[in-house]
Amino acid sequence: xxxxxxxxxxxxxxxxxxxxxxxxxxxxxxxxxxxxxxxxxxxxxxxxxxxxxxxxxxxxxxxxxxxxxxxxxxxxxxxxxxxxxxxxxxxxxxxxxxxxxxxxxxxxxxxxx
Amino acid sequence: xxxxxxxxxxxxxxxxxxxxxxxxxxxxxxxxxxxxxxxxxxxxxxxxxxxxxxxxxxxxxxxxxxxxxxxxxxxxxxxxxxxxxxxxxxxxxxxxxxxxxxxxxxxxxxxxxxxxxxxxxxxxxxxxxxxxxxxxxxxxxxxxxxxxxxxxxxxxxxxxxxxxxxxxxxxxxxxxxxxxxxxxxxxxxxxxxxxxxxxxxxxxxxxxxxxxxxxxxxxxxxxxxxxxxxxxxxxxxxxxxxxxxxxxxxxxxxxxx
Numbered sequence: 400x401x402x403x404x405x406x407x408x409x410x411x412x413x414x415x416x417x418x419x420x421x422x423x424x425x426x427x428x429x430x431x432x433x434x435x436x437x438x439x440x441x442x443x444x445x446x447x448x449x450x451x452x453x454x455x456x457x458x459x460x461x462x463x464x465x466x467x468x469x470x471x472x473x474x475x476x477x478x479x480x481x482x483x484x485x486x487x488x489x490x491x492x493x494x495x496x497x498x499x500x501x502x503x504x505x506x507x508x509x510x511x512x
Numbered sequence: 513x514x515x516x517x518x519x520x521x522x523x524x525x526x527x528x529x530x531x532x533x534x535x536x537x538x539x540x541x542x543x544x545x546x547x548x549x550x551x552x553x554x555x556x557x558x559x560x561x562x563x564x565x566x567x568x569x570x571x572x573x574x575x576x577x578x579x580x581x582x583x584x585x586x587x588x589x590x591x592x593x594x595x596x597x598x599x600x601x602x603x604x605x606x607x608x609x610x611x612x613x614x615x616x617x618x619x620x621x622x623x624x625x626x627x628x629x630x631x632x633x634x635x636x637x638x639x640x641x642x643x644x645x646x647x648x649x650x651x652x653x654x655x656x657x658x659x660x661x662x663x664x665x666x667x668x669x670x671x672x673x674x675x676x677x678x679x680x681x682x683x684x685x686x687x688x689x690x691x692x693x694x695x696x697x698x699x700x701x702x703x704x705x706x707x708x709x710x711x712x713x714x715x716x717x718x719x720x721x722x723x724x725x726x727x728x729x730x731x732x733x734x735x736x737x738x739x740x741x742x743x744x745x746x747x748x749x750x751x752x753x754x755x756x757x758x759x760x761x762x763x764x765x766x767x768x769x
Contacts, residue, residue, distance in 0.1 A: 401671065405557045405558075408557045408558075408560065409557055412553060412555055412557075413553070416551055416553055417551070420551055422549075422551070426548050435700065436674075437670070437671075437673070437674050437700060484699035484700070484703070484733055485732065485733075486703070486733075486735060487732075494731070494732075494735035495735050495736055503556075504556055504557045504558055505553075505554060505555060505556050505557065506553045506554075506555050506557060507552070507553060507554060508550050508551060508552045508553055508554070509550070509551045509553060510548050510549070510550050510551075511548065511549060511550075511551055512547055512548045512549075
């Protein structure tokens with residue numbers, strides 16, 4: 400995916416938020432990455448560590464929370480993990496489950512000083 | 513706007529968080545850091561694109577336009593399929609086209625040769641279209657004269673899936689020459705499609721296309737998608753594609769009225 404572009408977006412939002420709140424430094428960034436978001440967390444971390452250099456977010460701890468994709472079955476109501484992009488419900492076999500989580504790509508919070 | 517919960521109230525409201533705190537206190541999380549505090553952000557990194565996509569969606573709806581995002585790998589025959597659609601649909605639908613490519617205006621020229629207004633989006637290095645590019649391209653279309661706009665995405669089965677353009681419908685085109693397991697290799701883009709068009713049907717025998725296997729694979733990763741087998745070259749199967757489009761255009765019209 401476009402980890403560098405996403406990292407830039409995360410940094411832009413982070414710096415704007417920090418500035419609005421009168422913070423001098425961003426000490427940590429908490430991101431939430433869904434398993435089906437298409438993002439490789441390590442690549443995003445690498446991109447962030449690269450572009451934060453020289454900014455108030457330089458050296459910030461990058462916290463990556465990973466969300467395991469889960470589906471809710473429309474036929475039997477059960478919740479199940481999506482493994483290998485298979486949407487088949489392990490309880491009843493129906494294949495039309497709706498994703499309840501797993502596509503997140505969020506900047507959750509910042510720790511600032 | 514409150515940075516803790518995103519609401520527009522400024523004073524005297526409470527947040528339900530994992531722990532309680534109020535606006536006036538600094539507090540510490542994790543490793544001790546002098547005077548550090550946590551700011552909740554809770555913003556999607558795709559929200560900029562998503563906001564513009566919703567704006568595009570609103571523009572389409574306001575003009576009664578059904579927008580179709582057509583995605584595939586390079587060489588699946590997207591452009592030929594659209595050329596055929598524009599030819600067959602000339603007296604049936606009022607159409608416009610947006611085409612995305614890294615370079616050249618070739619595809620837009622091919623569309624214009626069919627008598628349809630087409631805007632080429634040359635992305636330079638971007639491997640997908642995004643809502644911002646579509647937003648600007650729409651400014652060049654006479655939207656009042658259209659009811660169906662095709663957006664031919666950049667040939668790429670990975671990245672376009674992640675970028676909402678404001679379309680009503682997503683179609684993935686896959687040629688018989690690409691291999692029956694293509695859907696299994698690119699599950700995300702197939703899963704998001706309302707319709708999968710298996711193209712180049714006229715070549716199926718030549719490549720010994722295993723039809724049942726391909727259909728089973730599509731069903732596995734995209735159980736909700738309809739599937740039509742077509743040949744843009746011979747016209748075989750194309751009427752089903754037109755009927756499908758008409759059904760969705762009609763649905764939209766009745767929803768609006």
